[in-house]
Amino acid sequence: MLKTLGAQVKEFKKASVLTPVFMILEVIMETVIPLLMASIIDDGVEKGDISHIYAVGGWMVAAAAVGLFAGVMGGKFGARASTGFARNLREAMFENIQTFSFANIDKFSTAGLVTRLTTDVTNMQNAYQMILRMCMRAPASLICAMVMAFTINVKLASIYLAAVILLGTCLFFIMNNATKYFQQAFPKYDDMNASVQENVSAIRVVKAYVREEHEISKFHRASGNIYKIFVKAERNLTYNAPLMQFTVYGCILLICWLGAKMIVGTTLTTGELMSLLAYCMNILMSLMMLSMVFVMITMSIASARRITEVLNEKSDLKNPEAPLYEVKDGSIEFRHVDFAYNKESEKPVLQDITLSIRPGETIGIIGGTGSAKTSLVNLISRLYDVTSGQLLVGGKDVKEYDMETLRNEVSVVLQKNVLFSGTILENLRWGNKEATKEECMEACRMACADEFIEKMPEGYETHITQGGSNVSGGQKQRLCIARALLKKPKILILDDSTSAVDTATDSKIRRAFKEEIPDTTKLIIAQRISSVENADRVIVMEDGRIDGFDTPQNLLETNAIYREVYESQTKGGGDFDEKAGEE
Template sequence: MIEMLKYLKPYRVKLTFVILFSMAAILFELYLPTLMAEIVDVGIVNRDVPFILQTGALMLGCSLMAILLMVGVSYFASKVSLGFGRDMRRTMFVHTEHFSLDEYEKFGSASLITRTTNDVKVVQDVINMMQRMMTRAPLMLIGGVILAVSRDKYLSLVFLAALPVLALIIFLVARKAIPLFSALQNKTDRLTLILREALTGVRVVRAFNRGDHERKRFNAANEDFQDTGIKVGKLMAFMFPIMLIIMNFTNIAIVWFGAIRIDNGDMQVGNLLAFIQYAAMILMSLIMLSMAFIMIPRAQVSAKRLTEVLSTKPTIKDPEREDKSFPTKGIIEFKDVTFRYEGAERPVLEGITFTAKPGETTAIIGSTGAGKTTLLQLIPRFYDVESGEILIDGQNIQSFKQSTLRKQIGYVPQKATLFSGTIAENLSFGKEDASEEEMYAALRTAQAIDFVEKRDQGIHSKLEQAGVNLSGGQKQRLSIARSLVRKPKIYLFDDSFSALDYKTDRLLRHELKKETGDATMIIVAQRVNTVKDAEKIIVLNDGKIVGVGTHQKLLQENKVYQEIVASQEDGEVSA
């Protein structure tokens, strides 16, 4: 929790106002019992009506001032806590944007979403509460104790019996609550994960009639979350009645022993009334502190989860200085590249060496799990190589900033990803200042112009989240158009033609060849039809290159390629 305090530095002035206003409000509130005692012991005893009215007016003024000051406390406390929440969410978002795919896989998207929303909200609420209670309660406690002792030091001994019992209850409840709050946050992650899977995979769930199964999964996670929440609720339900009982018995003891002291002439009635008010303030401050101590453990769990993310340093880092300008040709060289995922026993790619030249199409083909997608993802540095190096025009890609490198790459992922908004807004991901002419040119090359123009608003037509109102082939063609708008030096297509029919596939590749010109193009595919016209075909098998050449050469000499062709041969593929 302490780590979170550094994010409050921009709000030091507002925090100062919170503390000053709280102190001033407490002073006014602490003065009220003294004025009430004077009304009883002086005004009523002496039947001095002017004194009663004057002192009553002073009490009213003190009350109004305390109210106004507490309104100020609430205003500034809200500004601080809400500002903290906004800044923390932004910090989390920006920090996770720099994560490599390894870090994303380590935390999981569901957990990152929960941490950025739910955990930030928990810490934000506790900061708001701490400003209101943690500044007010200690001041009220200390001031109440001092003034109570000044009224009657012997009657103050009643607190010696009550305070240790209250402290023990707070300690025991806090010790029990911390692990429960930790479990509650983890179960929130689980609930978010299941809900996200069920919503994003709704078509698959319905297609396989697995609605009942998903409901059972969700209900199990939901009930598990509920059970833990009930345990936390029981703790709260146990604590507050016990504290109220102790508070009431303390008041009974004060009245009992106070009456004896009045009867003995050691105390005045006004003093007893003031003492009861101070006792109420002291016990109320303890209840406020107990509430804070119960909420702080949950905030500590959330703060720890936020700190875990913020303290995770991206494994892929930019060089401290970028002295070189980006190459103009775009020749890609893999030199004895080996890569393995974190925790994996064996490499996914091993001893990869090849060159992809501008003006040529380099195709990569292989069976599922051969490492094709991983190889492609090494070029924009989604991952860094374990050994060997990747060069562009003879310069190691690690010598460039990630932003510089990726600006020169048009990447089309295996799974077409579109965002809610217009088609134009999605295309402008490739180039922010792209004109409509550039967008339409890209759509024509990607064979997407036909279905875009059929829409009422053309490129300004709305797309739903993830492009669910488009077919798989339409999404792939828009993804390809998005990369073409950028006009980069390097094009990377990760099985981006799999949802296209053979005719559209052929036309698209033909137009791509004309559009990309002298750019370097690497295509990953599983269909032989997609790669057979490439100038260079690389055959991957079990993470290793087992063949390089043209379609005809590989068909004659490479057994693995022959097997791939034979498995797909259906009249569309021919020697």
């Protein structure tokens, strides 16, 4: 874990080294000042030597100035190192997340990743700054002050030693009890962030069903859990301040009482007593700082583990040593393919899939909910790897291709359509960033998106809000299809991506595909028979297996599932889910 996190210090190593150097210099100056003060009192004030007072006073001012400079520089470099470290952590996590396969992403919740990139990184930033500054300053101050105190008077310095042992033991028990609560707190942020994310993304549904009070109470529960844990932790820490005050004032009273007797007995000077009192505050405040550092580090350990999990997670999809950078054609072949999202699953999602698709064919895929239609097409662009068997695209195993090359040639319009904030043109150019406006317009014409774009006042410069909330579901689907067409792929996969458009527009889109991109292999997942009845062949999926694969006409005669759905839909009946319900 330390090695993984330490690798992200990178260009801020110099600042990370200079910070403790300046902190130690500041401590040295703070340690020297009480000695100079003792010299002024003993050798200057009591002897009436004004020149000595001025000389030593000048050295005190110089020491204070050097200490101030060191403190400022320590703060400057510490801030630079900690904020830079936090920036590198965020960038490294985000970059690594971009390499994740779907299987890797499935291991983390969206809210959990957001918490790691925000709250957990902030905790690490604060902890790193505390380590660079306080973790060096406090022990150095404690050691220097103890050494100087024992140099002045062993008997009185022993009071400090006893106070340190007593205070250290008590602080250990306080911190130990508080630590377990802090470790429980940060995973709870995931629950709270998940509540917020779910509510905001589904705000229209919340308002439509008048569930605002339910969502508020759910957030209150998540927020209340964090509150309760922190209250328990802080309750333990409340003993810290009174214990500290008791120890400090107890030491001061003992030193003043015993020191006064020693001054009367001429075994201690007034200046030395003043120095010991100054060192008393240095020693005990160092312990206080160490206790706070310990709390901060304890809080950050849980965050460090969570960040390390993301940084150490490596994609289970990797390029081969000598990848292929060209896909010959759009042919697809499954050879006894099994697939499971979890390799330890007893039953695979896809079982013994064997089929061959020729380049340029239009293939329909139908099946009930949960029949693994989407899982089947996800393997083609290698969003997941097959568990067993072999999958070939363009006559080569998909594992032999460079993944970027393969995915550029296999364009997928996902079941859940996503648009990004920006203009329509900017969204379309996700498919091809070099595309001209004319190419974008042509893609929109094929996807029947030009019909509504040209009616908008700003046309292709119309701004799309985040998630595409200012366009309808059907408009969003057609824009996503146009975006996929701009890639000019050899294989085009439509995962139920015309479900929100009317049948007439659906028919126009399919006709445009047939006329404009005849050489592109087209896989159309659909619930409507009308979307696949003109396909060259249709795959009928049932419970992760291929129940039928033939022309629509032949399936109507030979496949009971296809025939039943065809008849129910053409007669105004139901759909796959209705059929599943009857079973």
